[in-house]
Amino acid sequence: MEVEVPMREDQGRGHSDATLVAPSSEQAIASGEAPSSEQSWLEPHVQSALGMKTYLEKAEQVKKLQENVAALEIEMKRLKAKLAIAEVDAEVARRDLAKVEEGFEERDMNSELGYGSP
DSSP: OEEEEEOOTTTOTTOSSSEEEEEOHHHHHHTTOOOOTTTTTTHHHHHHHHHHHHHHHHHHHHHHHHHHHHHHHHHHHHHHHHHHHHHHHHHHHHHHHHHHHHTOOOOOHHHHHTTTOO
């Protein structure tokens, strides 16, 4: 991040631009240099802005994750309801099978028809 520092008229001799690009306080600190006295007032503002950026990024991440959790909880409720219906259907099918099997005796139809016997 670079900060443009306005120059006084007597500082800009030989430059066509009226501003001087100075390294930011963050860059100066990262390189081990102490921020210049002209930039020292800027340090708390830079740190505050960086803190706000981090906060906003985390707030956005929290919001997305909350939405994801809510969607997953809705899907779980839907699947649990579907499972409950399937369990009831399976129980009804077991009862129907038991009723039909009560009077049913399996036979070997091939032997009754004479297939497979010499």
